[in-house]
Amino acid sequence: MQVSMKVNGEEVTREIExxxxxxxxxxxxxxxxxxxWGCDTTNCGTCVVLLDGQPVKSCTVLAAxxxxxxxxxxxxxxxxxxxxxxxxxxxxxHGLQCGFCxxxxxxxARALLDKNPHPDxxxxxxxxxxxxxxxxxxxxxxxxxQWAAEHPAAAGDPPGTGTDEEDxxx
Amino acid sequence: MQIPAAFDYVRASSIDDALALLQQHGPESRVLAGGHxxxxxxxxxxxxxxxLIDINELTELDYIRRDADxxxxxxxxxxxxxxxxxxxxRLFPIVRDAEQVIADPVVRNRGTIGGSLCQADPAxxxxxxxxxxxxxxxxxxxxxxxxxxxxxxxxxxxETALEQTELLCEVRLPVRQxxxxxxxxxxxxxxxxxxAAAGAAVALAPDGTIEDAAxxxxxxxxxxxxxxxxxxxxxxxxxxxxxxxxxxAAAAACDPVADQRGPVDYKRHLADELTRRVLxxxxxxxxxxxxx
Numbered sequence: 001m002q003v004s005m006k007v008n009g010e011e012v013t014r015e016i017e018x019x020x021x022x023x024x025x026x027x028x029x030x031x032x033x034x035x036x037w038g039c040d041t042t043n044c045g046t047c048v049v050l051l052d053g054q055p056v057k058s059c060t061v062l063a064a065x066x067x068x069x070x071x072x073x074x075x076x077x078x079x080x081x082x083x084x085x086x087x088x089x090x091x092x093x094h095g096l097q098c099g100f101c102x103x104x105x106x107x108x109a110r111a112l113l114d115k116n117p118h119p120d121x122x123x124x125x126x127x128x129x130x131x132x133x134x135x136x137x138x139x140x141x142x143x144x145x146q147w148a149a150e151h152p153a154a155a156g157d158p159p160g161t162g163t164d165e166e167d168x169x170x
Numbered sequence: 171m172q173i174p175a176a177f178d179y180v181r182a183s184s185i186d187d188a189l190a191l192l193q194q195h196g197p198e199s200r201v202l203a204g205g206h207x208x209x210x211x212x213x214x215x216x217x218x219x220x221x222l223i224d225i226n227e228l229t230e231l232d233y234i235r236r237d238a239d240x241x242x243x244x245x246x247x248x249x250x251x252x253x254x255x256x257x258x259x260r261l262f263p264i265v266r267d268a269e270q271v272i273a274d275p276v277v278r279n280r281g282t283i284g285g286s287l288c289q290a291d292p293a294x295x296x297x298x299x300x301x302x303x304x305x306x307x308x309x310x311x312x313x314x315x316x317x318x319x320x321x322x323x324x325x326x327x328x329e330t331a332l333e334q335t336e337l338l339c340e341v342r343l344p345v346r347q348x349x350x351x352x353x354x355x356x357x358x359x360x361x362x363x364x365x366a367a368a369g370a371a372v373a374l375a376p377d378g379t380i381e382d383a384a385x386x387x388x389x390x391x392x393x394x395x396x397x398x399x400x401x402x403x404x405x406x407x408x409x410x411x412x413x414x415x416x417x418x419a420a421a422a423a424c425d426p427v428a429d430q431r432g433p434v435d436y437k438r439h440l441a442d443e444l445t446r447r448v449l450x451x452x453x454x455x456x457x458x459x460x461x462x
Contacts, residue, residue: 019176030420042210045274055275
C-alpha cells in the first residue's frame with residue numbers, strides 16, 4: 001500500500017506492507033535513525049516521535065495510520081541550523097550519558113513546553129514517566145527541560161561553541 | 171524484532187463505512203482504534219486478524235458532550251482528552267483518578283476509551299470505572315443501534331457483548347445528584363498493569379445516608395460489581411467501620427490468581443484496603459459528613 005505523510009516538514013511517499021510500524025518506517029524507509037528502537041513493547045519510550053504534535057510510541061503505531069498526518073522526529077528539532085532550546089538544555093545540563101533515550105526524551109520535552117511553557121518539576125517528571133533512562137539520568141534530564149523552559153528563545157549556537165567566557169571555561 | 175503477521179489494511183471513512191467493512195471482511199477482521207492493546211497482541215501473534223479496519227480518522231467519535239443528566243463520550247476519545255476534560259473531572263472524579271494511572275502519558279495520547287472497553291483486559295481500569303458509574307454502551311450494527319448496560323457489555327476477560335459486525339460508538343455516564351466517586355490502583359511501576367485496583371461510586375440521600383453505592387475491583391477476578399458490599403452500604407451513614415465491612419465483603423467476593431504481580435493473600439488484602447480508601451474518598455467527594 002502507498003502511504004504519504006509529512007516528516008519534519010517534508011512530504012514523503014512510500015510503498016509499504018500494511019504491517020510496517022511507524023518506527024521502522026522512519027528508520028528504514030526514511031533512513032532517519034535518530035528515532036531509536038528499543039523494547040518493542042510500548043514500555044521504554046525511546047521510539048517516541050511527535051504525531052500531529054503529540055508524543056506517541058512509534059513502535060505501537062502503524063505507519064499506515066500516520067498517512068496524511070505530520071510526524072516530527074529528533075532530526076526535525078533543530079531549525080535553520082540552530083538547535084532547539086531543549087537540545088541546548090540537554091547539553092547545558094548534561095541530560096544524556098549514553099544517549100539512547102535522548103531523542104524520545106527531547107521530543108516529549110518539546111511537546112510539554114509547547115503546551116505548558118512553565119512546567120514545575122513534578123509536571124516534567126510526569127511527562128517523561130513513560131520513558132526509561134537506563135543511565136539513571138532522570139535528575140539531569142529534568143534539569144535540562146527546566147533549562148529549556150528558562151531559555152525559550154535560546155535558539156542559536158549551542159552552548160560551548162560560542163565565545164561566551166563561561167562556555168569556554170566549561 | 172516484534173512485527174505483526176501480515177494483514178490487509180483499510181481505513182474507514184465514516185461509521186457506516188466501518189460497519190460495511192466489518193460485514194464485508196467478516197470474522198477475520200478487527201477494528202483498530204488507538205492500537206495500544208491490539209498491536210502488542212498482534213506482535214506477539216496472540217491476535218492474527220486478516221483485515222484491520224482503522225477507525226482513527228473517525229473524528230466524529232472523538233467528543234465529550236454534556237446533556238442534562240448524561241455525559242456522552244465518543245468511543246474514539248483518547249485517554250489524554252478524558253484526563254484533561256474539566257467536565258469529566260468535576261462530574262466523575264473516578265475517571266480522572268483512573269486515567270492518571272492508565273499506562274503512561276505517551277500511551278494515553280493514543281489509547282481510547284472504546285478500545286480499552288472492547289479489549290476487556292482483566293486488568294483494564296475503565297471497565298471497572300464504567301461498571302460502578304452504571305454507564306451505558308451505545309453500539310451500532312447492521313440492524314441499527316442498541317444500548318447495553320456496562321455489566322451486560324462486559325462479559326469477562328477479553329469478552330464483550332459486541333457482535334463481530336458491530337461498533338462501540340459511545341459511552342454514556344449518568345450524572346447523579348449528591349454523588350461522588352474514586353479509583354485507586356496499586357501498580358509495581360508507572361505504566362504496569364494493576365496488581366489490584368478498586369473503584370467506588372456513591373449517591374447520598376438528602377439526609378446524608380448512602381442511597382446507592384457501587385464497588386468494583388480490577389485484576390482480582392471479580393465479575394460484575396461487589397454486590398454484597400453494595401448491599402451493606404445502602405441506607406447507612408458513611409462511617410469508617412462501614413467502609414471496613416464493605417472492604418472485607420469485597421475482598422471475600424473476589425477471586426485473585428497468584429502471578430508475578432503477587433500472591434493471592436496480598437491481592438485480597440489490596441482489594442479490602444483499596445475498597446475502604448475509595449469509599450472514603452467517594453463519600454467525601456459526595457459531601458458526606460463521616461462518622462467515626
